[in-house]
Amino acid sequence: MKPASPACCPPPADEPDLRPVQGDAADEELAALTKALGHPIRVQIVRLLTRRESCICGDIVKELPLAQSTVSQHLKVLKEVGLIRGEIDGPRTCYCLEPRTLRRLKALIGGL
Template sequence: MGITKTQHFTEEQNELAVLAKALGHPARIAIIEHLIKVDSCICGDLVNELPLAQPTVSQHLKELKNAGLIKGNFEGASICYCLNEEGFEKIKSFITLINTYLENRKDQCC
């Protein structure tokens, strides 16, 4: 029906999915990569950096912020964005779990 059955999955599963989904667009990957390069920047910088219009960039920023992957601070007329460590911690834990499993995996069917 086009609507995710969120209520049937665990909170942790839904949380991870939200975080991964937020990273599931090249523009948002590009935003994260840019923030790594410059520590922090304002929306206008990203509009210059990306091949997208200002409302579109603003929307992507909103999604990253809602997911908990970036933070925004008012700085005069503009808003200063930077990475939010908390969100990435959760992804890191999951990837570490998978990595540990893969390193110790014996029984590989494929």
């Protein structure tokens, strides 16, 4: 059982990532991740999700000066590269960071 907390988006196991940080595949991966992060709103979303240690939901929309559909688009971009995860929780959706992908990004950047 989990303590209290929103009970969504449990942190996955903390396995080390063995994939290389160089080579063509790594280049593509790094390009995809940085491209997804390459928009101020999306940086802000990631930042929001790091600050609230647990995941939040459509409150993200309320924090941003954009239409709901636009925010949903940005969330989709981040989800498609695996930087965040979204879990349906009743009528709403709960988003949170995917720490493994974030660590992977840091490793790839570090490899430069």
